[in-house]
Amino acid sequence: MDATELLSLYERMALIRRTEKAAHDLFMSGHVKGTTHLAAGHEAIAVGASAALRPDDYVFATYRGHHHALARGATPEECLAELMSRATGLCRAKGGSMHLTKASAGMLGSYAIVGAHLPMAVGAAWSARLRETEQIAVAFFGDGATNIGAFHEALNLAAVWKLPVLFVCENNLYMEYTPISEVTAVARPAADRASAYGIPGEVVDGNDVVLVRKTVAGLADRARAGKGPAVLEALTYRHFGHSRADPATYRPAEEVERWLKHDPLDLARARLETLGADTAEADARVEKTVEAAVETAKNAPAPDPGEALTDVWADGGAAWRT
Numbered sequence: 001m002d003a004t005e006l007l008s009l010y011e012r013m014a015l016i017r018r019t020e021k022a023a024h025d026l027f028m029s030g031h032v033k034g035t036t037h038l039a040a041g042h043e044a045i046a047v048g049a050s051a052a053l054r055p056d057d058y059v060f061a062t063y064r065g066h067h068h069a070l071a072r073g074a075t076p077e078e079c080l081a082e083l084m085s086r087a088t089g090l091c092r093a094k095g096g097s098m099h100l101t102k103a104s105a106g107m108l109g110s111y112a113i114v115g116a117h118l119p120m121a122v123g124a125a126w127s128a129r130l131r132e133t134e135q136i137a138v139a140f141f142g143d144g145a146t147n148i149g150a151f152h153e154a155l156n157l158a159a160v161w162k163l164p165v166l167f168v169c170e171n172n173l174y175m176e177y178t179p180i181s182e183v184t185a186v187a188r189p190a191a192d193r194a195s196a197y198g199i200p201g202e203v204v205d206g207n208d209v210v211l212v213r214k215t216v217a218g219l220a221d222r223a224r225a226g227k228g229p230a231v232l233e234a235l236t237y238r239h240f241g242h243s244r245a246d247p248a249t250y251r252p253a254e255e256v257e258r259w260l261k262h263d264p265l266d267l268a269r270a271r272l273e274t275l276g277a278d279t280a281e282a283d284a285r286v287e288k289t290v291e292a293a294v295e296t297a298k299n300a301p302a303p304d305p306g307e308a309l310t311d312v313w314a315d316g317g318a319a320w321r322t
């Protein structure tokens with residue numbers, strides 16, 4: 001990867017990091033209600049994977065999905081406005097932090113129910129197969145979802161039908177507060193299970209944006225060629241607790257220190273330095289963009305109560321089903 005492309009990926013990661021910092025500060029100052037699940041530390045997975053996808057590919061994420069929405073093209077202003085329940089938010093204040101969606105960019109939502117979106121990604125891949133579009137679907141999920149039934153059901157059906165879907169596990173070592181290793185029989189909770197369904201299972205350093213991009217690109221090409229699904233386990237670490245109510249005191253100090261020294265932005269910055277590139281201008285642009293987004297989102301109008309029942313099925317969709 002040359003310096004120009006890597007610098008672009010770095011700037012997107014830096015934009016995500018600063019937007020998440022803004023979300024944290026807005027939450028602490030009372031501007032964001034409810035809860036938030038920050039993905040600081042996970043940026044290379046979202047940015048690297050998105051760089052390897054086509055604009056019309058489908059992405060599904062978890063409630064910790066700010067980074068995926070931003071990587072797929074959502075703006076900091078749209079995301080922060082949604083978190084602050086403003087009419088200009090991604091979902092016009094109906095989704096909040098845990099349901100960021102931008103269908104026009106292929107970001108088909110972040111989901112609060114653990115593992116629920118994995119079968120949905122399988123369905124999206126099936127639709128692409130039926131329409132012969134060569135699109136693929138990518139489901140991002142945490143390590144805790146690998147012990148959910150939907151994970152195994154989704155892998156099984158995707159393998160049986162050889163669907164163009166990638167399952168990308170963001171393994172940050174902890175489910176919520178419990179180490180995944182304490183409740184899982186295999187060392188790699190996602191990748192080690194792939195062989196049971198006859199599909200590839202790979203492990204990658206999820207903090208290295210170059211490696212993530214390269215690996216996802218290879219698996220995406222494989223899926224488009226009709227060779228079926230794959231599992232990618234990306235090793236990473238969250239810089240904050242599970243949610244804003246979690247101080248994360250259960251994590252050993254030496255473990256936290258070790259992972260903070262393996263920060264995805266630092267890794268990319270160091271590689272850029274070896275290529276003779278400077279990140280100062282990119283960092284300045286990011287700072288200016290997010291500062292402007294915060295002020296614009298703060299001053300955006302509240303949602304119109306008259307829109308509360310739009311974009312929903314009041315009867316649960318019975319009319320659509322019949």
